[in-house]
Amino acid sequence: xxxxxxxxxxxxxxxxxxxxxxxxxxxxxxxxxxxxxxxxxxxxxxxxxxxxxxxxxxxxxxxxxxxxxxxxxxxxxxxxxxxxxxxxxxxxxxxxxxxxxxxxxxxxxxxxxxxxxxxxxxxxxxxxxxxxxxxxxxxxxxxxxxxxxxxxxxxxxxxxxxxxxxxxxxxxxxxxxxxxxxxxxxxxxxxxxxxxxxxxxxxxxxxxxxx
Amino acid sequence: xxxxxxxxxxxxxxxxxxxxxxxxxxxxxxxxxxxxxxxxxxxxxxxxxxxxxxxxxxxxxxxxxxxxxxxxxxxxxxxxxxxxxxxxxxxxxxxxxxxxxxxxxxxxxxxxxxxxxxxxxxxxxxxxxxxxxxxxxxxxxxxxxxxxxxxxxxxxxxxxxxxxxxxxxxxxxxxxxxxxxxxxxxxxxxxxxxxxxxxx
Numbered sequence: 001x002x003x004x005x006x007x008x009x010x011x012x013x014x015x016x017x018x019x020x021x022x023x024x025x026x027x028x029x030x031x032x033x034x035x036x037x038x039x040x041x042x043x044x045x046x047x048x049x050x051x052x053x054x055x056x057x058x059x060x061x062x063x064x065x066x067x068x069x070x071x072x073x074x075x076x077x078x079x080x081x082x083x084x085x086x087x088x089x090x091x092x093x094x095x096x097x098x099x100x101x102x103x104x105x106x107x108x109x110x111x112x113x114x115x116x117x118x119x120x121x122x123x124x125x126x127x128x129x130x131x132x133x134x135x136x137x138x139x140x141x142x143x144x145x146x147x148x149x150x151x152x153x154x155x156x157x158x159x160x161x162x163x164x165x166x167x168x169x170x171x172x173x174x175x176x177x178x179x180x181x182x183x184x185x186x187x188x189x190x191x192x193x194x195x196x197x198x199x200x201x202x203x204x205x206x207x208x209x210x211x
Numbered sequence: 212x213x214x215x216x217x218x219x220x221x222x223x224x225x226x227x228x229x230x231x232x233x234x235x236x237x238x239x240x241x242x243x244x245x246x247x248x249x250x251x252x253x254x255x256x257x258x259x260x261x262x263x264x265x266x267x268x269x270x271x272x273x274x275x276x277x278x279x280x281x282x283x284x285x286x287x288x289x290x291x292x293x294x295x296x297x298x299x300x301x302x303x304x305x306x307x308x309x310x311x312x313x314x315x316x317x318x319x320x321x322x323x324x325x326x327x328x329x330x331x332x333x334x335x336x337x338x339x340x341x342x343x344x345x346x347x348x349x350x351x352x353x354x355x356x357x358x359x360x361x362x363x364x365x366x367x368x369x370x371x372x373x374x375x376x377x378x379x380x381x382x383x384x385x386x387x388x389x390x391x392x393x394x395x396x397x398x399x400x401x402x403x404x405x406x407x408x409x410x411x
Contacts, residue, residue, distance in 0.1 A: 003299065003302050003303055004303075007288070007299060011288070011290075014290065015290070072284065073284045073285065073286050073287075074282045074283070074284035074285070074286040075286045077259075077262075077264055077280060077282055077286065078280065078286045078300060078345075079303070080262075080263070080264055081262050081263070081264070081278050081279070081280045082303055082304065084303075210264055211264075211265060
């Protein structure tokens with residue numbers, strides 16, 4: 001399965017996915033000061049939440065490319081014929097996607113934090129939260145990608161599926177900025193829950209897609 | 212372990228329609244089976260059923276040996292060069308020396324000169340041969356080929372026949388769904404249209 005993780009990782013970075021995520025994230029973060037005005041105090045207060053909202057939106061970008069193309073080109077057929085269980089394949093996809101997705105998001109978060117003028121303590125809390133929350137976000141993205149694979153306008157539907165399910169991550173992630181350890185623990189719990197469930201949901205959806 | 216394939220009273224149902232029923236057959240090592248029939252009569256479904264990708268609606272599928280499937284799509288990453296895309300699957304097959312197997316398979320389908328070309332630049336026929344190379348490199352016992360001759364020129368069809376003959380000489384089994392006549396000595400033929408289920 002390492003081969004599969006490496007393949008997805010390579011596809012994530014060579015396909016321009018990483019730069020796209022980074023650029024989109026930064027753009028969203030830059031839009032907020034335009035919308036709410038250049039009040040440094042206000043920006044420093046809402047900045048953490050802005051970064052979390054931007055992370056959520058950036059998580060939507062690659063959803064369409066995670067499962068759909070592989071389903072279409074028969075990659076999952078070939079894996080199944082070779083006797084690889086689909087939940088393990090889905091878990092490898094999640095790992096590969098997280099490795100390709102988390103570093104650009106963390107990098108973009110750091111840059112946005114500087115742009116928004118966040119205090120050091122908030123930056124640490126946001127980055128810690130993202131490190132804990134992005135595995136859950138990656139799991140959710142793969143599951144959504146599997147559920148919407150092959151649909152017309154999959155990207156738009158993926159937003160409707162993914163964003164509501166990501167609300168707990170957003171609440172606890174943004175909450176951890178003020179609430180400290182308690183919020184991070186709850187964020188970890190949600191992230192683990194998504195990680196545990198997503199491989200099976202994805203596998204079931206992929207199996208339906210293969211028939 | 213010698214390869215074998217046994218279907219007993221297999222039926223296939225797709226989208227609420229019974230495509231075929233009562234298919235019973237056995238293929239042993241060195242054997243070949245040609246599946247024919249009109250479009251939509253369930254040739255691909257039969258192959259996917261043997262591959263274990265579709266559960267049979269009724270009946271039983273028994274397979275001895277490792278399976279390799281050549282489906283409609285090549286399952287090769289378009290942006291990678293041909294040899295690397297094939298090596299990805301050859302490594303997943305878990306056999307020793309994947310690079311040598313890929314090189315041998317590319318030579319078998321006369322694509323050795325294109326090993327460094329990205330897969331997306333290959334023509335339809337070349338991509339078909341590349342997918343065939345993936346099957347060859349897997350060294351599987353049972354080959355399931357869905358329309359392997361589609362898009363192939365005359366010389367490539369001869370290559371395909373030679374490859375199939377070598378595979379069978381090594382004790383392998385080939386199940387080929389095709390519309391084009393292929394020279395497969397001693398192959399059994401099954402016309403799925405004859406097993407079309409009465410309107411259910």
